Amino acid sequence: MFVINCPYCGERDQTEFSCHGEAHIARPDNPAEVSDQEWGEYLFFRNNPKGIHFERWTHDHGCRRWFNVMRDTVSDKIIKTYKMGDQKPGVTDV
């Protein structure tokens, strides 16, 4: 069970949080103009990497804020947590 560093509250147990899948999937600005293919990719297609993964979490039993987590899916090490809207970190940033 992870310890997650909520950017608003600090370190808390994983039981206080829930995960909501891959982060940085932007909703198309103008959905009416995208093709079925592009819309389908936005809706259904997600990365499932062995290694670095960016994902969205919420601190449900805490501040109820959403934030992003950069996690290594092999070691389960959380490399970084950061606020929504913050730049996606590159591997060299950490």
Added chain:
Amino acid sequence: MSNQNRTMYGGRIDRGKVINFVFNGKKYKGFHGDTLASALLANDVHLVGRSFKYHRARGILTAGSEEPNAIVQLGLGARTEPNMRATEIELYEGLEAASQNCWPSVNYDIGSLNNVLSSIFPAGFYYKTFKWPPSLWLFYEHFIRKAAGLGHSPTAKNPDRYEQKFYYCDLTIVGGGISGLLSALAAGRSGCSVLLIDENPELGGYLLDYNFSINEKDGIKWIKNIVDELYSMDNVRILKRTTAMGYYDYNYLTALEKVTNHCDQLSKTLPRERYWRVRSKKIVLAQGAFERPLVFADNDRPGIMMASAGKKYLSRYGVLPGKSVVLFTNNDHAYQTAFEFNDKGAKLSVVDTRDNIDSRIQKKCEDLGIKLYSSSSIISTSGNKKVNQIEVQKVDRKQNELSGECITLDTDCILMSGGWNPAVQLFSQSRGKLRYDNVLNTFVPDKLIQDQIIIGCNNGCFDLSKNLNHSYQEGLNAAKDLNYEIADSINWTGEEEISFTESSVEPYMLGKKKVTKGSKHFIDFQNDVTAADIFLAQREGYISVEHTKRYTTTGMGTDQGKTSNVNALALMSHIHDKPVDEIGHTTFRPPFSPQTFGAIAGRSVDHLFDPERRTSIHKWHEENKAVFEDVGQWKRPYYFPKKKENIHDAVKRECLAVRNSLGMLDASTLGKIDLRGPDTTKFLNMIYTNAWSKLEIGSCRYGLMCNEHGMIFDDGVTTRLGEDHYHMTTTTGGAARVMSWLEEFLQTEWLDMEVFCTSVTEQWTVLSISGPNSRKFLQELTDIDLSKENFPFMKFREGKVCGIDSRVFRISFTGELSFEVNVPSRYGRFVWEQFMQHGKKYNITPYGTETMHVLRAEKGFIIVGQDTDGSVTPMDMNMDWIVSKKKQDFLGKRSFTRPDTLRSDRKKFVGLLVNDKKTVLPEGSHIVEKALKQPPMKMLGHVTSSYYSPILGHPIALAMVKNGTNRLGEKVEIPLMNGKVIEATIADTVFYDKEGNKNNE
């Protein structure tokens, strides 16, 4: 004769306190400090159970948590617990235990016929025999399940209390042997917060049973001083009788503390067990090692036990398990046990597999008159319910052949030692990597993954002095890492009577050629897996360790192979002529030992299992005999039966009351969200399918929410209270989901929008009054002008109701003239009672959710989650009218033009009228064009809602039917579970007041 195997003196038991207990219906006596196993051995009871598969007589193999054989049914009635290890059960007054897996008794067990027939029960027997024909499996299974299984679960409710505890500290140390104690001491002296966990009732570990000295002084006293010092430290917490069960990521550890299990009296204040969830900065593993059995013919007879166990029974409990004892060993360390037994009056022989035995040991054996058979092996044992004779022969290790004379020895106890296996279970769970050590012939920790330390025998080091100094130093290092000012280093010299020199363990393995007699050389005692089974699995292609494990069941069961795994792997390595490292090992998973579900559940049982939400009027409902139903976590009145009424009578009465005069529903459970902020209107336009920009202040609008797939997700009425202020309602079950949905988009997608969402579900009590008399009735209690002109449909007003500041919404879920009166929750019951009192003249009738369902179905109003299932669009529900064509974008819009959502044969929402005018179709029934005798039939859809309509006098149903809106008037058939086929006609979804005049009166 009682306690005939007890020595005259010695041991760490309290001989002044006699304890009475019952085993298999017979009364015995033991002493305070005994385990069930030691007390049974003291009373010369060796036969304690029958094995799992062959029902062979089994005794006590070990003296700890690794015990595979001596597992018993403990306690009676609601407290009875199966699969308890006799070696761990502390004796208490009145204890009752019984053997498992035997019938009619452990002495005369009919199942032991399996042993005679064992040649037809090899590994994989069940897989091979009962696989065909597949249809008969259910028949076989019944008998197989009956024959298998160990012990039985209680059928009555467990009366005990279990607690859970969360704990945070710098350092958790698992294992209270000398290594663990010294690490705790070093860290404790340096100021760390330390949690020390040990599964035994006494700290000190295996050394409590051995003769050893520290700096040439008595070791036992030295241990006591350390324990006393640890207890005196405020920053050290010690948990005895506590087993670390699971080691997870980020140094998260679970442990089960047996708080009152060992007590004869139930405590009023203490729980039975306490489940610890511990998060620590560092974890020290100091769990020690398990002694490894030797594999030889019929090595499972009662009277055969581990050498270290024999030592523990003798030293700790003052029990001499046999008088004529054979030690069978491949290492030096076990000789301590032999000398101790000799000292206490047993007649000793030693069978040692090695040729080069330390000359000092040889000399000592000679001096004590102990007969030593070197480079020899026990090749057979006999004795039905207890070992009584063995055969010993020399083994030529080079040729792997028996040689020389076969000697027969009489014996009543065999002590065996095949070396030691570090208890790597928790380390492995923590993702730590193991390597096979060819000197120790076992797996030892290799690579640490988490912030952890592994010390002592657990780390594969068996040198006492090294362990003392290393453990203390590691405690200091941990403290230093955590920025504590560390205590001084100390150096000790420890000496055991016979040291465990690493080079003294010789691998002992059955050859491919038979170097032994008999057919059963047990590897896994608990699962009755023999060496022959491992050979068979390899021959039949189950070569991977994971396959061998599952095919033979070795390493499974309640002991999870604590004594068997390494022997099985070594044998596989031997068969394949490959290093053990290449064979690998199976995965270790939590829990380390069996644990009760009670402890895992803790206090989350009965009414605390799931929170129960009640409205402010709940008590009134209870007092007025409401029948409740669960809606999410809410308790809602289902219906209010009067004397002798059943559900149908009550619902009929309630429905007619609403249609004809006045009904009242407690609608407080509806989700309510207060939305504020300059961008709220813009936000609602994105969330709902319809448009909100033109909604006037003081007006209400029904809205439908879709997810991005275009599927209906929730619905409700939202009211504009002010320019930037809205009151949103959601379904009862969807309230939390909708709140999260709104927050998700505000926080992750539209960060520039300024909208604040606040859940106000519990702040408002909602009294929904409905019926032709509702206006007249309510006008008498409020200062709000309720007239048709001044308070039209879908409007909102504020004012006093029964003197209370209220919000009144003119909306309707019944099709009748309705008002939803919202009052602050603290006045909920007051206003409800005022309404009941005042409404008498209108025959005001409280109604429940069932009536609400019938009334809305008569009007064709949907219930999200009942008529929809997450796979229907607004268009599927014929709700095109609520989907804005003008809005550029809203959640789900783009998906309405996906090829799948545009299909013309999608299921559509329709009404259904049964042709016989009396059958109420079961909800969920499948609808077909033409019913056939048996499936498959061409499905058209299914019934989503179905009721008897009192006002119409016939049943009505709502359904999803393929292309349904184009089938109005068509006949369909509904085959029921009982074989009957019901004919029905597809109809409009609105059954009552099609013009919608009633709510506009």
